[in-house]
Amino acid sequence: MEASQKQVGQPLSRLEGQLKVTGTAKYSGDYQVPGLLYGYVINSTITKGKITRLDTGRAKAVPGIVEVFTYENRPSLAWFDLQYADMDAPPGSPFRPLQDEEILYNGQPIGLVVAESFELARYGATLVEVECEEEAFETDLRKEASKARSPKIGMATMLKPLPPRPKGKFEKAYQESPAQVSAEYYHGTEHHNPLELFATTTIYEGDGKLTIYDKTQGTINSQLYVSNIFGLKYKDVRVISPYVGGAFGSALRPQYQLFLSVMAALELKQSVLVTLDRQQMFTFGHRPPTIQQTRFSADMDGKVTAMNHLAIGETSRFEDYTEVVVNWSHMLYPAANTLMQYKLVELDVYSPLDMRSPGGSTGMHAIESTMDELAYKTKIDPLQLRLINYSEDDVSLNRPYSSKELRQCYLQGAERFGWDKRSPEPRSMRRGNKLVGYGMATGIWEANQLPAKADAILTTDGKLRVNSAVTDIGTGTLTVMTQIAADELGMKIEDVEFLYGDSKKPFAPIQGGSFTVSTVGSAVKVAGAALKKKLFSIAKKMKDSVFSKADLKEVVFEDSRIFLRSDRSKSVSFLEIIEANGGKPIKVSKFSVPSLLKQKKYSRATHSAAFVEVEVDEQLGIVNVTRAITAVAAGKIINPKTARSQILGGMIWGISKALREETIQDFNLGKYMNQNLAEYHIPVHADIHELDVIFVEENDEIVNALGVKGVGEIGLVAMPPAIANAIYHATGKRINQLPIHFDSLL
Amino acid sequence: MGSIFSFEDGFLFLRSIQLLGIIVIVSIDVYQCYITMLTEIVEKPGLIRSGQVSLKVNGNPVQLNLLPWVSLLDAIRDHAGLTGTKKGCDHGQCGACTVICDGKRIVSCLTLAVMKDGSEITTIEGVAPEGDLHPLQKAFIEHDAFQCGYCTPGQICSAIGMMKEGKAKSREEVKELMSGNLCRCGANTNIIDAIMEVQNQDAHE
Numbered sequence: 001m002e003a004s005q006k007q008v009g010q011p012l013s014r015l016e017g018q019l020k021v022t023g024t025a026k027y028s029g030d031y032q033v034p035g036l037l038y039g040y041v042i043n044s045t046i047t048k049g050k051i052t053r054l055d056t057g058r059a060k061a062v063p064g065i066v067e068v069f070t071y072e073n074r075p076s077l078a079w080f081d082l083q084y085a086d087m088d089a090p091p092g093s094p095f096r097p098l099q100d101e102e103i104l105y106n107g108q109p110i111g112l113v114v115a116e117s118f119e120l121a122r123y124g125a126t127l128v129e130v131e132c133e134e135e136a137f138e139t140d141l142r143k144e145a146s147k148a149r150s151p152k153i154g155m156a157t158m159l160k161p162l163p164p165r166p167k168g169k170f171e172k173a174y175q176e177s178p179a180q181v182s183a184e185y186y187h188g189t190e191h192h193n194p195l196e197l198f199a200t201t202t203i204y205e206g207d208g209k210l211t212i213y214d215k216t217q218g219t220i221n222s223q224l225y226v227s228n229i230f231g232l233k234y235k236d237v238r239v240i241s242p243y244v245g246g247a248f249g250s251a252l253r254p255q256y257q258l259f260l261s262v263m264a265a266l267e268l269k270q271s272v273l274v275t276l277d278r279q280q281m282f283t284f285g286h287r288p289p290t291i292q293q294t295r296f297s298a299d300m301d302g303k304v305t306a307m308n309h310l311a312i313g314e315t316s317r318f319e320d321y322t323e324v325v326v327n328w329s330h331m332l333y334p335a336a337n338t339l340m341q342y343k344l345v346e347l348d349v350y351s352p353l354d355m356r357s358p359g360g361s362t363g364m365h366a367i368e369s370t371m372d373e374l375a376y377k378t379k380i381d382p383l384q385l386r387l388i389n390y391s392e393d394d395v396s397l398n399r400p401y402s403s404k405e406l407r408q409c410y411l412q413g414a415e416r417f418g419w420d421k422r423s424p425e426p427r428s429m430r431r432g433n434k435l436v437g438y439g440m441a442t443g444i445w446e447a448n449q450l451p452a453k454a455d456a457i458l459t460t461d462g463k464l465r466v467n468s469a470v471t472d473i474g475t476g477t478l479t480v481m482t483q484i485a486a487d488e489l490g491m492k493i494e495d496v497e498f499l500y501g502d503s504k505k506p507f508a509p510i511q512g513g514s515f516t517v518s519t520v521g522s523a524v525k526v527a528g529a530a531l532k533k534k535l536f537s538i539a540k541k542m543k544d545s546v547f548s549k550a551d552l553k554e555v556v557f558e559d560s561r562i563f564l565r566s567d568r569s570k571s572v573s574f575l576e577i578i579e580a581n582g583g584k585p586i587k588v589s590k591f592s593v594p595s596l597l598k599q600k601k602y603s604r605a606t607h608s609a610a611f612v613e614v615e616v617d618e619q620l621g622i623v624n625v626t627r628a629i630t631a632v633a634a635g636k637i638i639n640p641k642t643a644r645s646q647i648l649g650g651m652i653w654g655i656s657k658a659l660r661e662e663t664i665q666d667f668n669l670g671k672y673m674n675q676n677l678a679e680y681h682i683p684v685h686a687d688i689h690e691l692d693v694i695f696v697e698e699n700d701e702i703v704n705a706l707g708v709k710g711v712g713e714i715g716l717v718a719m720p721p722a723i724a725n726a727i728y729h730a731t732g733k734r735i736n737q738l739p740i741h742f743d744s745l746l
Numbered sequence: 747m748g749s750i751f752s753f754e755d756g757f758l759f760l761r762s763i764q765l766l767g768i769i770v771i772v773s774i775d776v777y778q779c780y781i782t783m784l785t786e787i788v789e790k791p792g793l794i795r796s797g798q799v800s801l802k803v804n805g806n807p808v809q810l811n812l813l814p815w816v817s818l819l820d821a822i823r824d825h826a827g828l829t830g831t832k833k834g835c836d837h838g839q840c841g842a843c844t845v846i847c848d849g850k851r852i853v854s855c856l857t858l859a860v861m862k863d864g865s866e867i868t869t870i871e872g873v874a875p876e877g878d879l880h881p882l883q884k885a886f887i888e889h890d891a892f893q894c895g896y897c898t899p900g901q902i903c904s905a906i907g908m909m910k911e912g913k914a915k916s917r918e919e920v921k922e923l924m925s926g927n928l929c930r931c932g933a934n935t936n937i938i939d940a941i942m943e944v945q946n947q948d949a950h951e
Contacts, residue, residue, distance in 0.1 A: 018879070021883040022870065022871065023870035032827055119813060119820070193930060194894070195897050197834065245896030246896060248930070278840075473894060475893065476893070645890045646893075650932070651932070653932055682930060684928060685929075686918075686925045688938075
């Protein structure tokens with residue numbers, strides 16, 4: 001008999017909900033301390049060159065302006081690249097703010113004005129005179145595509161594998177196949193644009209000690225970064241970040257406001273808040289523009305015979321940022337002949353940075369659009385074509401999946417959507433003056449697990465406290481971890497407290513890649529299990545213990561008590577155990593490490609199928625996603641409510657990627673031109689219509705002890721191609737450049 | 747004759763260019779004057795001093811000593827210490843800073859605090875009596891109408907203002923009239939679900 005009140009699987013509302021709806025949840029720019037100084041960043045207006053003259057005199061003369069920092073007066077800092085490298089740093093030399101007179105990209109931070117008020121700091125920034133000598137630069141990926149080269153290999157390659165080796169004879173097989181399709185795909189730069197502006201409040205505690213409220217996806221990542229660069233002891237740097245106003249990858253790496261805030265606080269021995277403005281939110285990481293070419297072939301029964309996928313991504317001059325773009329098609333479709341290539345072009349831009357479903361959302365757009373074309377070529381229904389090429393195993397690595405319920409995603413999604421009502425020909429469905437199109441696509445994302453640690457403490461009032469340094473970027477981490485911990489110990493939600501978002505707590509890696517629940521959740525589970533063991537051993541040693549002859553397998557933890565399984569009238573409460581422990585809390589710490597030996601025999605991935613209906617106004621070209629369903633197989637769903645929200649969010653990101661968002665570059669200036677939320681378009685409420693999510697049941701005993709796979713990215717990957725395919729079905733026009741604008745449909 | 751431009755058109759065109767030129771020159775002049783003035787004001791303390799602004803925030807009278815270019819948003823956050831109202835763009839483009847001012851929803855970042863001297867402001871901290879939740883706050887929690895929570899104060903204040911306006915009846919109208927409030931996490935459908943639930947409750951009462 002198991003605990004009666006299982007929390008895992010319950011659609012619990014977010015535990016921090018009340019704090020968020022009342023405005024009491026504090027984000028990194030919300031900490032007001034006496035004497036707080038405000039920093040405002042000055043950015044380069046040229047793209048490449050050298051600063052030849054800097055005059056901060058006028059700014060410094062203004063009463064209330066405390067200091068202006070530039071490369072000329074910054075303190076001496078760490079020397080080696082390694083000291084600037086964070087947990088997510090790609091191979092190369094990380095960018096160093098205020099390093100020297102060199103300008104590497106447009107918008108580079110070149111100064112910080114610190115003043116007694118925000119208004120004065122901002123005003124001071126306009127008074128700093130900067131003269132530069134400009135050098136020639138290049139920011140146009142398509143113009144420089146011929147310079148593409150192989151990426152450098154580094155630590156990041158472990159989590160971001162290079163393309164698989166070629167198989168069979170692609171060229172021959174492709175040429176000999178009766179059905180061939182080839183196309184080129186492109187999407188421009190995208191910026192994460194979380195609604196919260198990047199902000200860091202550094203509280204100067206004296207004696208070289210700092211408390212830092214930082215917008216980050218990894219408190220320990222920021223802590224290590226600050227300690228290494230500024231030569232502080234790890235224990236003297238505490239980074240706190242319980243509420244993060246969205247991040248989507250942008251806070252995986254420490255950004256320059258953290259560096260500047262800490263530098264100013266240490267130099268001035270005062271607390272300093274540095275907040276970026278919306279324009280400055282476009283002056284660090286972004287999704288790289290990517291060119292893709294695909295050539296797929298099939299026989300007339302629809303069996304895919306050969307696949308070639310080439311991607312050329314942008315990177316900076318100083319780091320080799322890579323994404324997994326071309327590895328996915330062969331994980332899905334068992335073609336005998338494959339050729340996958342991935343290359344980079346160096347440009348005078350800041351290093352790109354993981355942005356929700358990095359690589360996957362790029363690659364799947366090309367792969368699933370090409371599959372759609374193949375469906376028309378072979379005159380086979382697009383869904384049927386996927387089923388014909390369905391593979392139970394990961395043929396790219398010749399190993400089985402730990403679990404794969406993609407077939408159920410296809411079937412359940414298609415049924416709820418009404419895919420059978422689709423008439424095969426393009427331009428064959430109408431509603432009033434609108435063309436109607438149905439499109440579908442497959443999604444896949446990896447299910448990784450990293451090491452993490454957690455503390456579990458039974459407090460003196462008989463409650464459970466679990467600690468981890470992990471953040472909650474809005475994904476529901478707090479709620480989900482609390483559910484996992486409650487079930488492990490057989491307790492009620494209200495008796496469990498999960499404390500997080502603090503570098504002083506046990507190690508958690510950066511939060512991203514859909515691996516947080518599997519990583520931190522596993523740590524919570526093993527810590528809970530260790531605590532149970534400890535509680536039981538104390539209970540066993542109690543005077544006249546009912547468990548004197550029992551072992552751990554013979555008891556159940558339920559309602560904050562331990563019961564003898566064979567005789568439920570015999571039990572001990574957690575409070576009695578605390579009493580037996582001399583009234584002291586009982587604490588365990590446990591490291592969870594993925595069982596690599598077990599895992600490496602399997603590929604581990606989440607899957608999805610997206611079905612989309614679009615309406616296209618034939619006269620105006622305006623596209624509306626009127627209806628979309630995503631069916632997801634992501635292992636065990638801990639909380640159906642928050643998980644559904646993750647998928648909905650991913651789907652809306654997919655709509656945005658397909659139809660709205662793009663950072664537009666002026667290659668003559670080397671500058672982004674739409675650095676604001678009026679011109680960087682994301683969907684508004686009026687753009688979003690009927691969305692639905694199906695979680696397909698999937699049991700997985702290999703992926704991790706919880707059987708979870710993560711849901712942060714999988715909602716996005718299938719949507720852009722599903723939308724592009726629906727637009728083709730509606731209009732007969734195949735648009736391979738995202739976002740798809742109305743003018744391309746006229 | 748089929749000429750596209752007549753003489754008169756050409757004349758008008760030249761006059762427009764001339765006029766445009768004048769406007770541009772005047773604008774540049776005005777801008778330079780403004781910068782010079784601002785420089786003088788700030789660099790010579792005493793020329794313009796900060797002044798008293800009286801607001802009633804969430805029912806409490808607040809006296810703030812503010813420079814004239816402090817936005818209502820920064821006054822609320824940095825000076826009145828109510829950080830529930832959020833800054834997402836400072837340009838009136840995202841709606842995160844929405845507050846209710848004299849009964850109407852406004853983006854507080856596009857409003858100077860001095861313009862609202864004597865006004866009654868309701869921020870997210872004051873939409874419900876202390877210890878209680880507004881029906882919209884409850885509905886937002888129930889419908890999971892937020893993820894990161896950063897746009898939430900603005901969404902809720904905006905929805906309260908929208909309902910007062912009484913213009914939106916259908917779901918489509920609510921979507922349209924809430925479109926000034928961006929949500930990047932993609933909680934859009936849940937936000938509208940939450941608002942519709944409260945709107946329908948109100949309609950039945």
